[in-house]
Amino acid sequence: xxxxEKIYRYxxxxxxxxxxxxxxxxxxxxxxxxxxxxxxxxxLLMEYYRKLGCREVELVETEGHPCIWAHYxxxxxxxxINYCMYDVQPVAGEVWTFPPFDATLVEKPxxxxxxxxxxxxxxxxxxxxWLNALESIIAVEGKLPxxxxxxxxxxxxxxxxxxxxxxxxxxxxxxxxxxVLNTGPSQQIDGSIRMAMGAKGIFxxxxxxxxxxxxxxxxxxxVHSSMKAAADSPIWRFIHALASLTSEDGNTVQIEGFYxxxxxxxxxxxxxxxxxxxxxxPEVWQRMFKIDHWIDDLQGRDLLIRFLYSPTLNIQxxxxxxxxxxxxxxxxxxxxxxxxxxxxxxxxxxxxxxxxRAHLDRRGYKDILIKPLAGYSPAKVSYKTAIAQAVIQTYRxxxxxxxxxxxxxxxxxxxxxxxxxxxxxxxSGGLGHGGNxxxxxxxxxxxxxxxxxxxxxxxxxxVDILYNYAGSS
Amino acid sequence: xxxxEKIYRYxxxxxxxxxxxxxxxxxxxxxxxxxxxxxxxxxLLMEYYRKLGCREVELVETEGHPCIWAHYxxxxxxxxINYCMYDVQPVAGEVWTFPPFDATLVEKPxxxxxxxxxxxxxxxxxxxxWLNALESIIAVEGKLPxxxxxxxxxxxxxxxxxxxxxxxxxxxxxxxxxxVLNTGPSQQIDGSIRMAMGAKGIFxxxxxxxxxxxxxxxxxxxVHSSMKAAADSPIWRFIHALASLTSEDGNTVQIEGFYxxxxxxxxxxxxxxxxxxxxxxPEVWQRMFKIDHWIDDLQGRDLLIRFLYSPTLNIQxxxxxxxxxxxxxxxxxxxxxxxxxxxxxxxxxxxxxxxxRAHLDRRGYKDILIKPLAGYSPAKVSYKTAIAQAVIQTYRxxxxxxxxxxxxxxxxxxxxxxxxxxxxxxxSGGLGHGGNxxxxxxxxxxxxxxxxxxxxxxxxxxVDILYNYAGSS
Numbered sequence: 004x005x006x007x008e009k010i011y012r013y014x015x016x017x018x019x020x021x022x023x024x025x026x027x028x029x030x031x032x033x034x035x036x037x038x039x040x041x042x043x044x045x046x047l048l049m050e051y052y053r054k055l056g057c058r059e060v061e062l063v064e065t066e067g068h069p070c071i072w073a074h075y076x077x078x079x080x081x082x083x084i085n086y087c088m089y090d091v092q093p094v095a096g097e098v099w100t101f102p103p104f105d106a107t108l109v110e111k112p113x114x115x116x117x118x119x120x121x122x123x124x125x126x127x128x129x130x131x132x133w134l135n136a137l138e139s140i141i142a143v144e145g146k147l148p149x150x151x152x153x154x155x156x157x158x159x160x161x162x163x164x165x166x167x168x169x170x171x172x173x174x175x176x177x178x179x180x181x182x183v184l185n186t187g188p189s190q191q192i193d194g195s196i197r198m199a200m201g202a203k204g205i206f207x208x209x210x211x212x213x214x215x216x217x218x219x220x221x222x223x224x225x226v227h228s229s230m231k232a233a234a235d236s237p238i239w240r241f242i243h244a245l246a247s248l249t250s251e252d253g254n255t256v257q258i259e260g261f262y263x264x265x266x267x268x269x270x271x272x273x274x275x276x277x278x279x280x281x282x283x284x285p286e287v288w289q290r291m292f293k294i295d296h297w298i299d300d301l302q303g304r305d306l307l308i309r310f311l312y313s314p315t316l317n318i319q320x321x322x323x324x325x326x327x328x329x330x331x332x333x334x335x336x337x338x339x340x341x342x343x344x345x346x347x348x349x350x351x352x353x354x355x356x357x358x359x360r361a362h363l364d365r366r367g368y369k370d371i372l373i374k375p376l377a378g379y380s381p382a383k384v385s386y387k388t389a390i391a392q393a394v395i396q397t398y399r400x401x402x403x404x405x406x407x408x409x410x411x412x413x414x415x416x417x418x419x420x421x422x423x424x425x426x427x428x429x430x431s432g433g434l435g436h437g438g439n440x441x442x443x444x445x446x447x448x449x450x451x452x453x454x455x456x457x458x459x460x461x462x463x464x465x466v467d468i469l470y471n472y473a474g475s476s
Numbered sequence: 477x478x479x480x481e482k483i484y485r486y487x488x489x490x491x492x493x494x495x496x497x498x499x500x501x502x503x504x505x506x507x508x509x510x511x512x513x514x515x516x517x518x519x520l521l522m523e524y525y526r527k528l529g530c531r532e533v534e535l536v537e538t539e540g541h542p543c544i545w546a547h548y549x550x551x552x553x554x555x556x557i558n559y560c561m562y563d564v565q566p567v568a569g570e571v572w573t574f575p576p577f578d579a580t581l582v583e584k585p586x587x588x589x590x591x592x593x594x595x596x597x598x599x600x601x602x603x604x605x606w607l608n609a610l611e612s613i614i615a616v617e618g619k620l621p622x623x624x625x626x627x628x629x630x631x632x633x634x635x636x637x638x639x640x641x642x643x644x645x646x647x648x649x650x651x652x653x654x655x656v657l658n659t660g661p662s663q664q665i666d667g668s669i670r671m672a673m674g675a676k677g678i679f680x681x682x683x684x685x686x687x688x689x690x691x692x693x694x695x696x697x698x699v700h701s702s703m704k705a706a707a708d709s710p711i712w713r714f715i716h717a718l719a720s721l722t723s724e725d726g727n728t729v730q731i732e733g734f735y736x737x738x739x740x741x742x743x744x745x746x747x748x749x750x751x752x753x754x755x756x757x758p759e760v761w762q763r764m765f766k767i768d769h770w771i772d773d774l775q776g777r778d779l780l781i782r783f784l785y786s787p788t789l790n791i792q793x794x795x796x797x798x799x800x801x802x803x804x805x806x807x808x809x810x811x812x813x814x815x816x817x818x819x820x821x822x823x824x825x826x827x828x829x830x831x832x833r834a835h836l837d838r839r840g841y842k843d844i845l846i847k848p849l850a851g852y853s854p855a856k857v858s859y860k861t862a863i864a865q866a867v868i869q870t871y872r873x874x875x876x877x878x879x880x881x882x883x884x885x886x887x888x889x890x891x892x893x894x895x896x897x898x899x900x901x902x903x904s905g906g907l908g909h910g911g912n913x914x915x916x917x918x919x920x921x922x923x924x925x926x927x928x929x930x931x932x933x934x935x936x937x938x939v940d941i942l943y944n945y946a947g948s949s
Contacts, residue, residue: 096798160804205805218768219769221767224915226766226915227914228818229818229885230765232885233761233782235727239726245715246719251716253716254708292699292707293696293697298706306706314705319797319805319806319808320798323794323795324792324793326569326799327568330509330849332816332914341803345702377803412703412705412706441701441804441806442697443697
């Protein structure tokens with residue numbers, strides 16, 4: 004039997020060191036979109052895996068940023084797969100109170116101490132806490148109670164375009180694992196816990212409209228805007244093409260057949276939603292995202308179902324013509340936007356891409372370019388598996404009855420682990436709290452407030468999950 | 477009687493010096509939108525006016541960039557007003573073959589020598605040639621045959637927001653003048669000449685849509701795009717609001733009442749258009765602007781009427797959300813565009829601004845902000861006045877029968893001189909050719925090709941216009 008109390012004490016005794024490790028990892032930039040610090044961050048992560056005692060630690064080249072394979076194998080009866088992303092979102096154009104790669108420790112009421120950094124919450128901060136927990140177990144017990152296959156990628160924020168390449172390469176080994184466990188700070192600001200038993204898929208792409216492809220309007224450069232009286236405008240064409248894609252409120256996608264393969268909530272989903280409704284508090288979102296009203300002023304159950312079961316078409320950014328200071332009387336020759344479509348089961352990337360193409364073609368917009376950037380399928384698993392129950396028991400030990408979400412609003416390539424051919428049970432969890440993902444002043448709590456765990460309690464929760472699972476039948 | 481031949485020879489003999497003066501003026505940046513080099517350029521222009529022998533040379537402060545008043549008064553029977561802009565368009569984001577403020581002299585077939593610079597054509601290059609011509613007359617004859625009131629502004633490319641302040645200040649003196657003469661390179665690439673007897677007005681503005689003003693969607697920052705399933709998008713709102721402003725082809729403005737005050741061509745206009753049609757060659761435009769097809773595939777007379785008598789709504793640029801490299805899964809909190817409306821007689825800025833506001837309000841877009849940037853009225857005069865005939869006679873002397881355009885597609889604040897209360901006759905003209913206004917590699921011809929005048933022939937034409945007018949009854 005493991006001496007859990009001794010492991011807990013070890014974590015308490017090494018708190019400063021563990022905080023420093025979190026800072027070390029966050030101070031290494033790893034912006035995948037700008038290829039900034041990616042290799043250095045991969046090196047650092049491999050060093051962490053080596054220190055754990057992994058037998059195999061391999062940098063796996065892909066057509067994009069490298070993945071990492073690390074195998075911790077002590078001949079334990081059970082083997083987990085652990086996934087992580089080591090990349091982060093860009094910070095360009097954002098206004099931060101503290102430099103995004105300083106990993107500054109500050110008070111952020113109600114928390115006495117948080118670390119502010121790009122990646123603090125999403126998701127390098129929590130990942131380093133997980134590694135701290137594993138190191139603590141090994142320091143006290145000599146080894147982990149399970150084997151772990153670590154799989155890390157550096158392109159999650161680009162839509163994981165090459166993760167599949169990597170997974171296929173290690174497929175035979177991965178299929179021999181028993182379950183997938185991902186860890187991270189899962190508490191909301193009120194201390195409550197969300198567990199997501201699925202993830203939406205995503206298709207990220209650019210749309211571009213230009214005079215050169217259209218064959219009308221200015222083809223090669225922006226011309227004097229007086230010419231608008233005689234010449235067609237690619238920007239106006241683009242505006243009308245985009246407007247055809249959604250209802251006037253921007254909330255219903257009008258691409259023909261877009262919703263055809265959307266599965267409605269299953270019976271198990273509806274039971275989970277019944278439970279969820281009791282504790283779901285959209286005010287947490289309102290505070291976090293500074294949003295006062297939801298689509299159609301939806302509340303409670305309706306808002307939940309809308310959020311979880313709706314595919315979306317979102318414009319990430321739009322740009323064309325004169326975007327500098329002052330005014331410039333030009334008729335621009337091209338314009339583009341970046342967009343993402345979130346997919347719910349059973350939609351696929353190829354399906355929505357071809358439906359988008361057909362929609363534009365049917366309206367005469369054959370010249371408008373779709374440049375695919377990334378994409379993967381949605382996935383969904385049950386919460387009744389041993390790995391999910393190991394996480395849920397940990398929460399209950401801490402007096403928390405988790406909200407179990409049948410699927411998350413966000414996306415990660417869970418389908419690679421939980422879909423064919425690997426088809427493993429999966430769970431993600433752990434105590435701790437962070438916020439402002441993809442936004443300025445991203446943070447992760449270091450000192451909890453009684454409701455939300457700090458670093459010590461978070462790391463202890465990872466220890467508990469691991470032993471719960473190792474001891475399960 | 478003036479010794480015109482001697483003046484011509486003086487111009488020929490001082491060609492290198494005159495080219496150097498053109499380069500000097502073009503090498504002084506004067507980007508009004510970025511306040512770059514404006515004061516320095518005004519200083520240089522004042523130095524030019526002093527060198528001519530102007531009695532009064534005054535820097536006139538406005539709420540924006542300064543204007544210049546300079547009075548050349550030798551007690552001649554007739555007095556001209558001369559207007560110029562000393563500012564230029566920005567170059568940011570443009571790709572130039574030669575640095576835009578080097579004023580490089582290069583061969584550009586069919587021309588043996590052109591000067592490449594921002595402002596070469598629009599309009600500092602030609603203006604410096606005009607000053608060269610005036611200096612040559614004074615060098616030979618001792619004085620000009622007319623008095624000239626020089627009025628210069630440094631905000632033409634911003635829509636001349638403060639020119640009216642300046643004109644009102646000198647109104648009493650300006651009203652005592654006899655006519656307005658502006659000069660510049662007026663030949664198209666085939667050597668033909670356009671004269672524009674009017675100018676469209678313009679209203680430049682920004683439109684902005686934000687979650688904070690709307691009260692829906694993200695208010696303070698861009699949030700994670702997974703939230704699109706629950707939150708409204710200011711960008712989608714903006715797309716639909718913009719789409720409501722024009723027909724699907726972007727060419728008919730659907731703001732209620734937009735065309736109410738558009739005057740159809742007068743009988744004199746239609747006679748001019750009959751003449752114009754005979755020599756109007758849209759292929760010149762096609763080569764210049766790299767545009768293959770015109771609106772509705774219009775040709776000839778229909779294209780002319782469309783170009784001259786249509787007010788327009790043009791988007792200069794649009795920008796919002798993530799516009800950097802790669803992809804960023806955000807739901808943006810705001811988006812904006814810059815736009816211009818070109819006005820034809822008898823439209824007014826206030827009219828279109830309030831109609832645009834009413835259009836948006838009626839559709840529930842009360843929160844979409846209209847930020848006026850600049851604006852002025854259209855204006856139109858007759859080609860039968862002495863000043864216009866002085867220009868036309870100069871062209872005929874050079875074997876050119878000018879195309880007389882009843883109005884230009886472009887805009888300048890002609891209404892300030894030709895509208896109430898100054899109401900003077902007006903003409904603009906001169907030999908010479910340039911191109912790529914508001915575009916990369918803007919140029920002005922230095923060595924002509926037989927069809928198009930070089931610097932020497934251009935300067936001689938300015939001399940002729942001045943003496944034609946001085947000698948007219």
